[in-house]
Amino acid sequence: MSNEFIRQEMNVTGEGFLPGLAIDAVIFGFHDAQLKVLLLAYKNTGFFALPGGFIYNNEDVNEAARRVLFSRTGLTDIFLEQFYVFGDKSRHDVAPLKTIMKARGYEPGDNHWLLGRFVSVGYYALVDFTKAIPTPDSISDSCDWYGLDELPVLMQDHRQIVDKALQTLQANLDHKLIGFNLLSESFTMGDLQCMYETILNKKLIRAAFQRKMLSLGILERIAKKWTGGAHKAPYLYRFKAQTPDNVIIDP
Amino acid sequence: MSNEFIRQEMNVTGEGFLPGLAIDAVIFGFHDAQLKVLLLAYKNTGFFALPGGFIYNNEDVNEAARRVLFSRTGLTDIFLEQFYVFGDKSRHDVAPLKTIMKARGYEPGDNHWLLGRFVSVGYYALVDFTKAIPTPDSISDSCDWYGLDELPVLMQDHRQIVDKALQTLQANLDHKLIGFNLLSESFTMGDLQCMYETILNKKLIRAAFQRKMLSLGILERIAKKWTGGAHKAPYLYRFKAQTPDNVIIDP
Structure with missing residues (x-):
């Protein structure tokens, strides 16, 4: 599930995308002794979500993740790694998606592809947040950094995704340190x-x-x-x- | 891609399964100072492949992985972990699938779901191979252990999947040791x-x-x-x- 999904709301069958598969990106920024995460706020709903997206038919899954990272931050050449596939059937929850679509005046049919079950590949990235340019798209109010201690309620299972990404970051710190872009x-x-x-x-x-x-x-x-x-x-x-x-x- | 796919060959649209998503399992066995991997041999093709399968509509992705592990080894309560999503578009290669289906006398149409692009979630498991009961299904000649030094040529990108699983095992050895079922x-x-x-x-x-x-x-x-x-x-x-x-x- 992602920020992109409303852009696809007129594409009822999901033509051009891999079916049932999404990516979600936990983008950590470190600055002034604080660890923050990049979040989007959806217009007129009060919903906050991780940046994410879908995968084009002719695109590698990792490529889609880089595309999302670039779209939301303007950054390339960044440590960006898969950390877990969120594939439980229980994450299928159409209510917030319907709310977001309705907030834009769109009334989806029940067989709209965005309302089907999605499996999401979780990625985490690490950036110096002075270098990122957080960029909302046309359907979000904002794209901003939030301290880990002060995260708003996130839609669907996005809070679990953040927590699991943080555990991965902590466990891999020594091992992956050199690849991280967190320091000057x-x-x-x-x-x-x-x-x-x-x-x-x-x-x-x-x-x-x-x-x-x-x-x-x-x-x-x-x-x-x-x-x-x-x-x-x-x-x-x-x-x-x-x-x-x-x-x-x-x- | 997997051993299961021929059982689904009469299911032209993949009804009942998550579309375009598979799992592949690298099952390591340790015994007598040797590390081995469980492989299936397809009848009348010379093809070797990792055990794998698809995910039912009403099944968690991790559940599907446990089901595959149980079907091929009879084992439960085993360390079994996702390690990577193989999602490059270049892995889409219909030739070996057509060969396997034809070897069974089945001539698939070009829009058969098994011939579409699949993203595969890679899992690795660790077992004491004296406890596993390798079990081929009706369409494979054998399900057997192969030493890592003497692997046959594997179909599609399965050799890469094995190599990446081994790297993950090596990198996580200290960290995950206690969960491994490799010792008495x-x-x-x-x-x-x-x-x-x-x-x-x-x-x-x-x-x-x-x-x-x-x-x-x-x-x-x-x-x-x-x-x-x-x-x-x-x-x-x-x-x-x-x-x-x-x-x-x-x-």
Whole structure:
């Protein structure tokens, strides 16, 4: 289910799209020690939802995910990864979809393709939210960042999708760190620790954290950050150059 | 795509199933220091394929995966997890499907649902292969274990599916170990190291391995194994009781 679905409301049979399949994207942004998620608000309904979309007949599923990410943020070259297929029959719930369509003055028939059962492939992405340009489309009021602690009620099973994406992010943090686009090109160990603490939602011990990070072998020390007081200047680091498996490079 | 598809060959429109969606299962078995995979051989075609199937309209996607696992092995209560959605348009290749259907004397029309584009949800499972009862269905010659080093050529993109499942297994070994059903209830550190070495396909240093395993906090030492020579008797271990997130318990 997605923001795109009303654009398809006149396409009663879903011609041109893979039947019964959607993607939903949990786009995390990290900034100022906060982890946020990009949400759309539907006009005249009070509904909030994840960005998402459908897959064209002649499009790869991963391509559709990149297209959605680009449409909603203007970003390409971003870490974007499948994390789970939401395929329970219980997620089939036509009520909110009918409400959204009716709020636009459209009265769908019961066999409208958007009212059928959909399986959704969940993707998560990580971006520096100063670089994203959140972009609503013609049928949403807004596309905006919401702190994880202050999410509005989300339609259908989108809250579960966010929670599962967060668990995946937390579990994969060490493993996928280098592919994440959450930090500037260079950063201090303190910046990195702050990001970890925010994502894991707990305090970490500085010495142990530094030891662990250095043992991962993915950091390169580049210079001391000039702070005026030389004896306290922290080192700057950057990630060693390499392309991790899961970064989807081509837009 | 799957073993089941010929059973559906008379169902030209795919009535009763989710359209365009399949599951494929990479079922790993570990025994005698070997990692094997369960494959089906189709009659009169020379084609080998992963066990798989389709999803009923009124069935969860995960439920369909458990049904396939049970049908091909007789096993329930097994670690079974989604690992990737294979959704590239390039995997749409009707030739082998037509061959299999023709080998059974069935000549499908071009708009037969089985000849359309399918997206497949990949699952992997881990079993003690002494406990599985590989079960072909009426249209396959055999359902058997094949060593990873000696896999036959697989149809469509099934070799890629196996490779990706193996990468996932290797990457998740520490994290998911407790949920795996690859060892007997109790085992020595040597048994565990042998399993690791087989799955990772490399030798590990004994002392470092033991230190790492104990640091994971998931092992419980239960007794010394009696070997006759008391001073060399290795300890037996078992996994601490807990239900990991991803074990799908209900058959």
